[in-house]
Amino acid sequence: MPGTLLRGRILTFHSEPQGPDDTACYSYIEDGAILMHDGRITASGSFDDVARNARWSEVVDHRPHLLMAGFIDTHVHFPQVQIVASWGAQLLDWLNDYTFPAESDYADAQHARAMAGKFCSLLTDHGTTTAVAFCSVHAGSAEALFAECAHRNMRVVAGKTMMDRNAPMGVLDTAQSGYDDSNALIEAWHGKGRASYAITPRFAITSSPEQLAMSGALAKEHPDCFVQTHLSENHDEIAYTAELYPQARDYLDIYQGYGLLGHRTLLGHAIHLKDRELGALAETGSHPVFCPTSNLFLGSGLFDDAGLRARGIRNGIATDIGAGTSYSMLQTLNEAYKILQLQDQKLHTLRAFHWITRGNAEVLGMADKIGTLDAGTEADVVVVSSTATPAMALRMARAETLFEELFAIQMMGDDRSIVQTYVAGKPQKDQAE
Ligand code: GUN
Ligand code: ZN
Secondary structure (H helix, E strand, O other): OOEEEEEEEEEEEOOOOOOOOOHHHEEEEEEEEEEEEOOEEEEEEEHHHHHHHOOEEEEEEEEEEEEEEOEEEEEEEHHHOOOOOOOOOOHHHHHHHHHHHHHHHHHOHHHHHHHHHHHHHHHHHOOEEEEEEEOOOOHHHHHHHHHHHHHHOOOEEEEOEEOOOOOOHHHOOOHHHHHHHHHHHHHHHOOOOOEEEEEEEOOHHHOOHHHHHHHHHHHHHOOOOEEEEEEOOOHHHHHHHHHHOOOOOOHHHHHHHOOOOOOOEEEEEOOOOOHHHHHHHHHHOOEEEEOHHHHHHOOOOOOOHHHHHHOOOOOEEOOOOOOOOOOOHHHHHHHHHHHHHOOOOOOOHHHHHHHHHHHHHHHOOOOOOOOOOOOOOEOOEEEEOOOOOHHHHHHHOOOOOHHHHHHHHHHHOOHHHEEEEEEOOEEOOOOOO
């Protein structure tokens, strides 16, 4: 059967923008089209060219909106959907007071399944088509999320969290059960359809040396799986971690010692780093993940994007729901811009939109599959309005360039700007335009 043509203003990136004048890094087509067939983009370009040269059965006219690659969230906690906006605490108290109790509910597989559906809908409502997710400690929570994503044909990277100490019984595994459950989940889900597995020791505080050793063994046995954890988010966390691992040179050295670093490793936060840690991140190709709304909400600190980049380190960017306060990658960029302003670092809007699409895809080593509108990639597409609210419409009335428009979307946009989200070619939002 011939495919569906989406018509609109196309914006897609070929490489990371080196500055506002870098026009080679992206394509912008005022009257563009994307042809989607069988879950893939089979052609993209000017509407006239694509419509003339391809076979298609319907046109969905999204003009005057922008068509971009679906957004990618590289660090988010699926079992924290019910604790977003929990008051007053910094990291360790927030985990003990709100997070662990909420995650203990995911021992109930039915609850996990119900929340997985809501979580995926929230992602796509906000324009996110791929998430890298922490599940709870319970294998059933990962089962629920993988099953929900498979049902939607949605790309996902996820893992059962491993944690065997310093938390309530209801959210603990053991080094052996964490290893066994992870192995079984890898066998069941990794590489199946659009799913990838992330080996997920929560962080050094909640994993014993034995558990981190077994996490390292899993990473060695499954080199094409991802590894995700947390690093140097908060000063009290760092001090407690140093007490628990007194032999380590620094926080990163703990993960390094257990063989957990590499280009498929994602390290949430990575705010307060020592020079040796920067060198080790660069050497191993590991990826810090910037979580702006979370870092502000928990008062964790200011992510030094330019400092890391200057060392050749490639950073992801993410919501970190539920310490993050918005599912929107646009709102994430808004807060990222402000955090970088406070450090006299400028986040240009071209780089911002590259970051949440192709940039995060490159961090995952998946730019051949997601993050662009290139022919041959998976048909994850987001339709974005720059006039979604009265305030945005007012701002847009004075915007003269594409950059002004993009920056307004970056700073003022949220789920109201997401007109439609296509996952593997299928529309996910039922609202009328
Ligand atoms: N460090 C360990 N676990 C967590 C978590 O769930 N959220 C955040 N923000 N940091 C963590
Ligand atoms: Zn996190």
